[in-house]
Amino acid sequence: MDLFDVISLLGGVALFLFGMSLMGDSLKKVAGNKLELILYTLTSNPFKGFLLGTGVTAIIQSSSATSVMVVGFVNSGMMKVKQAIGIILGAILGTSITGWVLALSSLSGGAGWVQFLSTSTLTGLVAVVGIVLYMFSNSVSKQHVGGILMGFAILMFGMSAMSSAVSPLRESEAFIHALTTFSNPLLGILVGALITAVLQSASAAVGILQALAVTGALTFANSFPIILGIAIGAAAPVLLSSIGATVDGKRTAWIYLVVELIGAAIVGVVFYLLNAFIGFSFMDWKMTMVLIALVNTIYRAVKVLVLLPFVGQLEKLVDVLIKDKPNEQEAASREDFERLEERFLQYPALAIEQVRLTVTSMACRAQTNIAEAIKLFDEYTEAGFKRVVDEEEIIDTYEDKLTTYISRLNSNELDPDQAGAVQKYLHSLTDFERMSDHALNLAECARELHEKGLEFSAPAKKEIRVLRSAVTEVLDISIGGFIDNDIELAYHVEPLEEHIDDLCREMKLHHVERAQKGLCGVTQGFIYNDVLTNYERISDHCSNIAVAMIEIQSGEFEAHSYVEGVLAMHSHSFDKYFNEYSEKYNLDKLGE
Helix, strand or coil: CCHHHHHHHHHHHHHHHHHHHHHHHHHHHHHHHHHHHHHHHCCCCHHHHHHHHHHHHHHHCCHHHHHHHHHHHHHCCCCCHHHHHHHHHHHHHHCCHHHHHHHHHHCCCCCHHHHHHCHHHHHHHHHHHHHHHHHHCCCHHHHHHHHHHHHHHHHHHHHHHHHHHHHHHHHCHHHHHHHHHHHCHHHHHHHHHHHHHHHCCHHHHHHHHHHHHCCCCCEHHHHHHHHHHHHHHCHHHHHHHCCCCCHHHHHHHHHHHHHHHHHHHHHHHHHHHHHHHHCCHHHHCECCHHHHHHHHHHHHHHHHHHHHHHHHHHHHHHHHHCCCCCCCCCCHHHHHHHHCCHHHHHCHHHHHHHHHHHHHHHHHHHHHHHHHHHHHHHCCCHHHHHHHHHHHHHHHHHHHHHHHHHHHHCCCCCCHHHHHHHHHHHHHHHHHHHHHHHHHHHHHHHHHHHHCCCCCCHHHHHHHHHHHHHHHHHHHHHHHHHHHCCHHHHCCHHHHHHHHHHHHHHHHHHHHHHHHCCCCCHHHHHHHHHHHHHHHHHHHHHHHHHHHHHHHHHCCCCHHHHHHHHHHHCHHHHHHHHHHHHHHCCHHHHHC
């Protein structure tokens, strides 16, 4: 094997790895948005999780990708460690499917029409169909299918290049002698683990082993320990994904390594003890691509089926290995922030669901903070004021973290529904944050009244109660509509917001009349106007949220076009709702 063969081998490895990556990425784009949702919703028991992990990994062809995804689920609190163990066991088995795909490259056709069944011919046809779909189709989904086919073709060409490059080794006595040293199980396991850790892919390592099988120098004795080592080395990328994760996230990542180590120990010890006493006749069998795929699958199946009944014990073991840090109880906001998992960004459907849950929490907290601030006018306490201040700071953090996360999510390829959802959340973040700012402003008004021993006049208090009720309802409608994505409910917001504006204008005029009669002092007047302004601003932000929902639903986000044309566009419903709210929140009835 000369320098040119080495270059050809490296080129084949490069094509092989690129093809695997392209095929896996395209598969995830076609099916991934559904798969990750299925993973974390249908894992009520370990066996069901095992089946799901096997199926998903067989599709995306990477146990590491499935396991890293699961680490993200656990890290964000969406899944328990015990649920994750079943999926990881399934992923360990599911990744063996790649070996069978690669074994296709060992098939060859005969003469005549049978040549069309040869791997090289089929690979060429797949490549042609793939490039046509990838380059000339206007459908994004068909382009992704083209990516799958192209990835498969590139993978198979790479496999063929590797096999051709190592062919001369069949005549090399030095190479054959080196392989015989791997008959030492510990050395073979170590080599297999190191190769896989470097490649970051068990499928790739098995593929290289299959390429070496064409030399005829691989026997069962020297390939079996390498297969054991390959399984162990696959834990490396999963362990790397746990850096910076929570304790449960780290435990989930370590499950992969623990399973592989225990599996290798049990299967290896039992196998070599039996061989010592019985003497297996197949130890000197010449390995082929198909045999390597078969041994890899049988080993993984035996390992995971032996360990599947012991999910509880595996969980306890990693609990001992990765201990809880003292006082690690997470606050509600911290749990929300942990939902925004970086690992989910490559799975838009999952990331958007996490954003939805977190924005929903932010919206509810903003609404609650306004309610807390309003209570201070009836019964002021320093503890209540501090709760409003602390909550406002937390909601600021929500905005920062969500804005950063959504910006990164937007760099992915999103379908129209996903893009609309992301746009709605992004446009509403600032409104929720500003609502909380106005809650703080209201709390400061309440504190000023308390510290200065002031209170509003009786008529002013009655009017504020009416305004407060209207603002509370517009908050309920806008935030409820936002959370449930209820467009019909969103149409109620603008009429009520318009009436609240009218109420504020009317109340300011009444305040001027009272001030002229000496019923309201100057200081109370300033605070009164601040209160009205903050209520009005809260109502405006409710309108912004509803408008964003309506315009995004219609496919165009242009808030002014809706607000300016709302009477023309929805005159009947707008007038109807406006009249209902005007009757319900009517200052004139206060004197009746």
